[in-house]
Amino acid sequence: MTSLILALALAVGGVRAPGPVAPASIVVATARGQAEVPVSLERGHPTLALPRLSRLLPVNGAVDGDWAVVAFADQPFRFLLDGAVLMYQGRVTPLVGGAYVSRDTIFLPLQWLTDVVPRMFSEGYRYDPYAARFEEARFSPVVAGGGEQPRVAYTAPRPGSAAARRGFRMVHNVVVDPGHGGRDPGNPGRYLPRGVKEKHITLAIGKRLRDELERRGINVMMTRDTDVLPGLADRAPMCNDDCDLFVSIHVNSLKPMPGYENVSGVETYYLDEARTAEAQRVAQMENEAVRYETEWALDEDDPLAFIYKDLHQNEYLRESDLLAHMVQDAGSKVHPGRNRGVSQARFAVLGAARRPAILLETGFATNRGDAAFLSSATGQRNLAVAVADGIEAYLLRFEEKLLAGREQ
Numbered sequence: 001m002t003s004l005i006l007a008l009a010l011a012v013g014g015v016r017a018p019g020p021v022a023p024a025s026i027v028v029a030t031a032r033g034q035a036e037v038p039v040s041l042e043r044g045h046p047t048l049a050l051p052r053l054s055r056l057l058p059v060n061g062a063v064d065g066d067w068a069v070v071a072f073a074d075q076p077f078r079f080l081l082d083g084a085v086l087m088y089q090g091r092v093t094p095l096v097g098g099a100y101v102s103r104d105t106i107f108l109p110l111q112w113l114t115d116v117v118p119r120m121f122s123e124g125y126r127y128d129p130y131a132a133r134f135e136e137a138r139f140s141p142v143v144a145g146g147g148e149q150p151r152v153a154y155t156a157p158r159p160g161s162a163a164a165r166r167g168f169r170m171v172h173n174v175v176v177d178p179g180h181g182g183r184d185p186g187n188p189g190r191y192l193p194r195g196v197k198e199k200h201i202t203l204a205i206g207k208r209l210r211d212e213l214e215r216r217g218i219n220v221m222m223t224r225d226t227d228v229l230p231g232l233a234d235r236a237p238m239c240n241d242d243c244d245l246f247v248s249i250h251v252n253s254l255k256p257m258p259g260y261e262n263v264s265g266v267e268t269y270y271l272d273e274a275r276t277a278e279a280q281r282v283a284q285m286e287n288e289a290v291r292y293e294t295e296w297a298l299d300e301d302d303p304l305a306f307i308y309k310d311l312h313q314n315e316y317l318r319e320s321d322l323l324a325h326m327v328q329d330a331g332s333k334v335h336p337g338r339n340r341g342v343s344q345a346r347f348a349v350l351g352a353a354r355r356p357a358i359l360l361e362t363g364f365a366t367n368r369g370d371a372a373f374l375s376s377a378t379g380q381r382n383l384a385v386a387v388a389d390g391i392e393a394y395l396l397r398f399e400e401k402l403l404a405g406r407e408q
Contacts, residue, residue: 045097163217178206182229191371264337327390
């Protein structure tokens, strides 16, 4: 079978002509840091050691018979060892040179990382051949000369500004998304004051969160600051290349059942397959907002289609997880209800996120205590301050990882 695949690949496309002279090393720059990765010519064509890449990129692999099976952002690639052949989704692609194993280490073709991956994950990664730099899309290309170490491109806050006083070394931009709005009221708010719906609470908390973040020198864009209805698929993309994170604010509720009024608390979600029935219920409830839209392309028949539609999100799942825990830890300290922790689910509003993204369920409108807290100015303010604390802690930790060792 292996020999047949190799013969077929050569017959279909042949081995590609060699490209430009390979660099001695490339720089890999991501939100988790930056490192120089040596390029090996041990077998006559440029390759990279897999362990070096896995320190910064969402990539891992193992040997399976005649193949190296490598996952990048959860997408499986199969390299025929010493065969100059790549297989992905049953399609055979000939390469200049193949993967191989040397000294118990898998070496992958440089061509795969600098050509194949940027084409597949165009929203998330790019390669600058002039700087020999593979980077997440949020970074600006850097051309270094004279042997200087390439540096991460960023904008520092103005000296004496609020951001500088808070200890920030970078300018940060955050998108705050008050859930629902306009003709979509959200849940009816059983114990909220008469005439108050979920959309009113989320907007009030969102505005207070915006004010609190801006007081700390963090720039904020609102998906809405009035009673309008942005499309679910349009909200997260507002957090673009200059944005650091996206937070969507909602109010939970339960349908009448024995004891439902006793359920309370705050919980934070990020995008992934739901692992509990409760997480699936909450996602289904929030995703029902699509009925207020005229167009929606979510394929509900395929449980993985929603995530695979935006594969670039996968690389941010770990960061979203960390952000969710920091916000949840801070928010639960001021909330009168239970600390319901961090969960994952397929939320439509997070599906197009290109940065770390979370959804905060601020409490239950079907619980008297939660509803009173969320509808009061004091409760809204305290929760907004706590969420801002979690966001600030995350951004400062983000800076530490990004800038460590780069400002000497």
